Amino acid sequence: MKRGGRSLVSSPPAFANDAKKLRVSTVSNATGLQTEDAETEDDLETSGPDEDDDLTVRCPSTVATSSFTKHVEYKLSKVEADDLSKKKWKYTWEVPAADISNCKWVGTGECFVKDDDLSSNYGLKQKLYKHWLDVYKTSGGNDFHSSKQRWFFSLCNSYRDILHGEKKPFYHKGLEEDSNIMDAYLMHSLNHIFRTRDLVRKNNAKIDKHQMSGKEEILPGDNFLDQGFTRPKILILLPLRSIALLVIERLIQLTPANSKVNVEHIDRFYKDFGSEEVSSDEEEEQSKNAKTKKPSKPSDHQSLFKGDTRDDFMIGIKFTRKTIKLYGDFYSSDIIVASPLELMTKFGKAEKNKELDTDYLSSIERQNEHVLLYDQVVIIDHADVISLQNWSFLTSVVERLNHIPSKQHGTNVMRIRQWYLDGFARFYRQTIILGYYLNPDMNALFNHHCVNYQGKVKSVREHRGVLPKVLSQVRQIYERFDANSIADVDDARLEYFEKKVFPKIKDSDQGGIMLFASSYFEFVRLRNFLKSQNASFCLLGDYTNQKDISRARVWFFEGKRKIMLYTERIHFYRRYKIRGIRNLIIYSLPERKEFYYEIVNMLEGSDDLACTVLFSQYDKLQLERIVGTAPAKRMIKSEKGVFVFY
Secondary structure (H helix, E strand, O other): OOOOOOOOOOOOOHHHHHHHHHOOOOOOOHHHOOOOOOOOHHHOOOOOOOHHHOOOOOOHHHOOOOHHHHHHHOOOOHHHHHHHHOOOOOEEEEEEOOOOOOEEEEEEOOOOOOOOOHHHHHHOOHHHHHHHHHHHHHOOOOOOOOOHHHHHHHHHHOOOEEEEOOOOOHHHOOHHHHHHHHHHHHHHHHHHHHHHHHHHHHHHHHHHHHHHHOOOOOOOHHHHOOEOOOOOOEEEEOOOHHHHHHHHHHHHHHOOHHHOOEEEOHHHHHHHHOOOOOOHHHHHHHHHHHHHOOOOOOHHHHHHOOOOOOOOOEEEEEEOOOEEEEOOOHHHOOEEEEOHHHHHHHHHHHHHOOOOOOOOOOOEEEEOOEEEEOOOEEEEOOHHHHHHHHHHHHHHHHHOEOOOOOOOOOOOHHHEOHHHHOOOHHHOOEEEEEOOOOOHHHHHHHHHHOOOOOOEEEEEEOOOOOHHHOOOOOEEEEEEOOOOOOOOHHHHHHHHHHHHHHHHHHOOOOOOEEEEEOOHHHHHHHHHHHHHOOOOEEEEOOOOOHHHHHHHHHHHHHOOOOEEEEEHHHHHHHOOOOOOOOEEEEOOOOOOHHHHHHHHOOOOOOOOOEEEEEEOHHHHHHHHHHHOHHHHHHHHHOOOOEEEEO
16 A cells, blocks of 8 residues: 555554555444544534534535645655655745734745635634634624734644744733734644544544445445544644643633533643632732832743743643543643653653553654654744753654654554555644744754645744844944854854954953853853863853852952853843943854843943954854844855944
């Protein structure tokens, strides 16, 4: 049953080969095998007031085929799969991005964004569409067709991979925009789950009806391929429990009433992820304190780190006839909401203990001592926050997606879609990456690990820069260094610092020098170099304990240490106001543009305030967010290598 020649998987596990051998032109015995919904009577979906629930066969010419059906029923050839594996993408169209200044969407393949059919509920199931419209109107909306959430849903419903690095987050006064996008991907998730379940249920009903009729006619087996290796369909990766709380609460709100008569374990959920609501007395007390006490942290920091900020969590969510089951068995859940850290912790435990049952996650398998995830839609929200935790964890999770499992777990092999068995699942997986900004790691993930046959869509923006937000008359000197390749840029940066920048520091009697590094890797290299030079310095790094931090700040302010080494990550989590800075050297530009002017504005004194910034052609993304897109292009291409801003 291999399609178009040899399978891409060189040595598929035994049960996958067995499934291909068992696949014959009959499903007469299919009801004797377990299907996705055949677990308990309570789990079975029943017909509701939804036009999509009609079990009769309709003429294809009279019924519009949903994006879901088109996506999962497309037969990918080996030639197409081989082309996708080359990871070469050509963006052929663009449209303006509504409500985002100087921003546009670009995509591969044919432009699809103008083809929305209002009569088909934009691709949503009828009951989901009606409920979403009611929620939208209740919240004060009056033009759903033109709304940002409806438009972004259309992007999601195209089943293309999406990279949106210009999403204004809730903690940067972007609550409406953040909520609109979250609503869109949650409705897409619900639509995908309900359509999958309806398809399985309809096929079950057809098989049952055929068997009860007593007819000897053999049903064609290829008409009933509607499942994957495991049940989970959606994986949502988030950085913090507090954000997971917002997402899951909204998921419940967007679920139609007849599908959430009961929400199991809601009390446990609020205990694990945060309080359901703040009492009026507590809210009044917090309001009084806010008026009488000046906050020590910026408003965006307060908003992001409000609530439970732990980054170790994982919860399975299952939808049944009338119930949403929180904390359901992971193996039988429809959605998994997790942090990359928690998944990596599970992977590590499973790999250390070969006897450990790795099926605690509905989509986790072990093959060659590696734990694997198996989901059809993967959503990575607040990727920028995840990048300041540990991006390598996220990359490791994505690399484990969509491999063929090594063993069968009660799967009805007669119902597994052919492209699963052929090892083509990664070409059908939709990945949606959302963040406040883009960095090279996010681009690399999107370009090399997202190979959806439908194509790609991403946002592109012309930045204005943030230099006007520098309050003092600071002479900002940008010095460009050259690097032969992105692999050489770290060594080239350090070499430039050692030869061009540090000698000026070493020979000067001036103290109060802050040396800012964007990454912990750069921090370590600078620390080792300063030690080798017997320099007078103190550290505020990612893993510096509070006692040492307090001591370092005092030493630096009092001039007992000449240099302070400071990282973007500690500024992200602590947002310190460092006193005593007389000279600022930005070894590498911060990813978050607001950190640039926050740190420059820490400079103290009235005479000849200076800031030195090192950059290369490989720092384009950070540079354009700070100085603006047009100036950044000129600075990278110019023959001169030094640029001064006031």
